[in-house]
Amino acid sequence: MFQESRKLAALALPLALTQLAQVALTTTDTVMMGLLGTEALAAGGLAIVLFNQLRTMGVGLVTGLGNQVAAASARGGERSELRDLVRAGMALATLAGVAGALLMVGLGHLLAWLGQDPRVIELARPMLLALAPGLVPCLWFQVIRQFTVGMRRPKALVWITVVSIAVNAGLNWVLIHPFGLAGVGLATALVYLLSFLALYAITRRDPVLAPMLALDAWRVRPDRLRGLARLGVPIAATYGSEAGFFSVVALLMGSFGAAALAAHTAVNQLVYIVFQVSVGLSHAASISVSGEVAVAGYGSAARVGRTALVHGALVATVVAVVYLLLPDAVLSPFLDADPAALAVAADLLVVAAVLQYFDSAQNIGVGLLRGLDDTRSGFRMTLIGYWAVGLPAAWLLGHVAGAGPVGAWVGLLAGLAVTAFLLLVRFRRTLGERGGEAVRGAAR
Template sequence: MSPTLWLRDGRALAALAVPLALTQLAQVALTTTDTVMLGLLGTEELAAGGLALVVFNQCRTMGVGLVTAVGNQVAAADARAERGDGDGADIRDLVRGAMALSTLAGVAGALVMIGIGRALGWLGQDPEVVDAARTMLTALAPGLVPCLWFQAIRQFTVGMRRPRALLRITLASIAVNAGLNWALIHGAWGLPELGAPGIGVATSLVYLLSFAALYVSARRDEALAPLLDLRVWRADRATLRRLTGAGVPIAATYGSEAGFFSVVALMVGAFGTTALAAHTAVNQLVYIVFQIAVGLSHAASIGVSRELALGDRGAARRVARAALACALAVMAVVGIGYAAFPEPVLSPFFEGDVPSIAVSLLLVAAVLQFFDCAQNIGVGLLRGLDDAGGGFRVTLVGYWAIGLPAAWLLAHAAALETTGIWLGLLTGLAATALLLLRRFHRRTAVPGPGAAATEAA
């Protein structure tokens, strides 16, 4: 590919990927702040809070998946309106449907979180950690509904190509979250002293405030305000079914990955509180870097959809290559930082000395994060092909049939314990990335003899 095409494709990808990735990074700073403050309270609090955040992220991630397709559908409806084939009514109905779907998913997810909190004691975790995690889950559960409301409006603004307010609001929420965390932990500013559960209460409040801020911002936008209709009771049933049909395989894919990480956390917990605390800290670092992959994945997904709509499969492949090249460059820089300065990177998560197991996990993460990024981009590429179901099936194989058995064998049969679990995690993510990209490559091949058979595979 010529340098001119590389530059053009890179600029097109960056135009959407950079603001989305920055927003994702700002958003994950919320949970990072929570994790750091839990670490300051002690190892037990960090382990319990980390366990609760894993469960919360599982439910949140699947809920986000349900409304992720809204952005693509809004963009398509907006394009039709620009051509004169529509008047915005479709977009208003999509917004109503997205809000209805996010409300249902938020309520269901909150109930699931509380139920899981009651079941944690059966999963071999430390009883004191379980009690603290259960309380934290109860505090986090109410925040899931406004969190998904925020995501529904976010997809609307992204589909309309007006996501700039997202970054400002998310950055402001970091400061608000840190202040509320401190106040509710220690009982400052007239607020009750709740200790570690105060972090969960603060997070729920911040999600509600963030949704309100995004709604107000959209109402002040002349292009968005006429289309922003939150009357969920007027949502068209056919639209709701269409959004659910598009969102379920995406939610299942996200849930497959998040569930894989949740089971891994439970496996690590069996090796003790220190191992779980180390896992929580390193996993949070991986999660931070993962937000770059999310931005690249969304941008690549939209790029592939646009190029295929124009009938240019070669351009769709170039979008994929540009996204993967960006991922490799970023992950290489971060990985070098992990290897060169492991203790400074990890020290914010621990009150005293950094455990040696955390350093070992960080070195595994330096390699793992590229495959984690690549598989997320692969999911986005298949979503751009309207093949979310195929992506879900691939993740079932990569995570559960390959990664989880590898993690168990390396931890127990090879006696590598927590490090072995993470090597199994790396194996599952690498297998998933390769399978997803192979499927994308096959489905974007230039048509020729036997193409119909390939498309049916």
Template sequence: MSLAQWRADSAHIAALAAPLILTQFAQVALSTTDIVMMGLLGPLDLAAGGLALAVFNVFRTTGVGLVTPTGNLVAAAGASDAQADAEIRDLVRASFVLATMAGLAFWCLMLGGGTLLRWLGQDEAVVARTADYLFAAAPGMLPLLWFHALRNFTVGMRRPGPLLAITLASVALNAVLNVVLTFGAFGMPGLGLVGIAWSTTLVNFLSFAIFLLLVRRDPMLARFLSMRLWRVSRGALTRTWKMGLPVAATYSSEAGFFAVVSLLVGAVGTAALAAHTVVNQAVYIVFMISVGLSHASSICISKVWARNEIAAARRFGYTGLGMGAACMAVIGLAYLALPQAVLGLFLHSAGESDAAVAAIAGQLLVIAAVLQVFDCGQNIGVGILRGAGETGSAFFITLIGYWGIGLPAAWLLGGYFQFGAPGIWAGLTIGLMATAGQLLMRFHRLIGARLARDAATAPVPAR
């Protein structure tokens, strides 16, 4: 690939990824604000809130994965004509149906989260507060998944513009509600950790309502948006489900893996769990770059794959991976050079328990500088395979990488050899490394097989 071609492909991916990354940063600012507030409440609330977020993220990422392929299906729908318009409208309905079903199911499951955590042997004081948080956060799951269904539709149409403004406004609102509901203001009593959960739930409802209103006012998008969900066709529902289910399984496999890692760290102690929560959030913030590049690369590949331009799909895939690796390397160096600046965002007081948290967090941040490179690679790997229409293999690869390699390594290093939280994170890194490598190999083989098949079936030129 020539330098000029690389620049063109990079610009193409960046043009779509930039608003997505900014939106992702704004969205992660919601949970970052929440964790900063948890840190102000103390190590116990920070540990309980971190555990609650780990459980919540399992359901959130599963639901988001279920509706994520909507963007690919919409992008591949073809030229704008009556048939394509009807197809896109039906796909949007199907996405909302799946989001609603998943949101209701996860709402019910979150209500029983405390019982499950007690059964898994977590500290009772931590579990009690975690259960209260999940109870208040559960109603927000529905509007959150509706928001993502709408978001993937607009991304597939290459018109994600309103997302950033909405999300920035929601960050500001969340910060205000956090202060009011957590510590009390305007004559209202402070609710503590539960106030943070209620704040997030209210923001999720308002964000979806505003986004829906803005999309309805966009002439290009409004004609595809029909909320008559009962009119969804079985074909659109089946297509969205078949493509979304393995993506949801892949996302839930990753989120479940991280949740189990949180449980392993929680077994080490409250200070270790609080440190894990802080560094995991720092990694999660940076991970938003990977998410934006993954979606952008995936959409670009879907466009050219539908036109059988396989060489272009290969270029977009490797370009997206290269851009992600470069970003993670630069940020990793910043972790190593400025650890106090990173951790100081979340850790505020100077008590003995907070000093223990800071010491463990410093060790984890060093590992995170390496971990996030492979975390980015596996996320973009899932996206580029999805762009090529392949989702099932990604799920099985993550099962092997996360659960077959990463989890045993985390247990051995953290528990058996008693390296504590740093050992668990080293095992986590090994799992992500294995997953990223397998996904890249699968993409390479998929592209090679498709190019070989096209070459074999190409007509022989006449002499």
């Protein structure tokens, strides 16, 4: 277990730091939006939810690139194969980024049909317009990231993590005064562009990676693009199912009023921070499982899964203790000026302390299945857990049972718990079946 922990941590740490950089952008944005008032925080939170929905699905489309690169590298694949994979990733990211940006602008005009406060909608639209262009460089960054992770050389990500946080904070401070919420969105979009350029420049200087770093997406081989899309579409659907679940819950919270939506935005952002650590563990475990399965190391793959889950639970425990012992210190940077929103957020934080265990487990479960090239099962499990269990529970507890925002979050917790259980059972069963097939094949 100790050896597995070291190997997993070596890959997961830079990935988790990169994820924390991503969430640091929206966390900084959330703090700055809180300075503009409760309505601005509610509107900005809604814009960020919609942006994260499309960004998450775009990231899902190219996430399989890391697994394909890892498998090709383990097999001793040639440079030309790896270059083709990177080209396919860039082509897919460009298409998804442009389509997502256009959709984001369109969503700004549909919010009135979703029961949101007119003033909140008015404030959210300019931020959506400012955020939209950042989606393309955000996904380009993810392509190079997946390539470096698949090659097990993700160290450059750490430096970009530190710098991007500081740059985002500075740009937020400069742009929020003349442009309001739109300035916050513009700052985030610029940071995505600068992060991509920085990662590209650093990767070009790596003698191992540079020969395979092909950004000429127009030369992509159609078969490579189709192969990556076949693997990526179910991942995007899985990520989209999860993000969509959270987006609909955000809309549900908005139906309780601006204070409830602001409280949800703040606590959800805190949960999102912890979620990024599990994302790092999920990606690292996924890449490790792909490598082990490629050489029939099914027992090692099972140990990778257990190690990732233990690490995720340890992080969740530490954070839960902080939530429960220091709720005012955790929430005051977001909601110090609004006692009503702060009171709701304090109740939600108690639910969040338990919820994040299941959130971490289901995220790691998706990564473990991806390591087995089983991306469709993850999507099916999320449909059951989130949409058949979680969303009805959130609605029933929140509105029908009268438990309000806390009831909606208990429903959110139930959806994550069921999803985590289904994913981990599926991983264990599939891994056991493949291991048994390998043994029977060797016997023959």
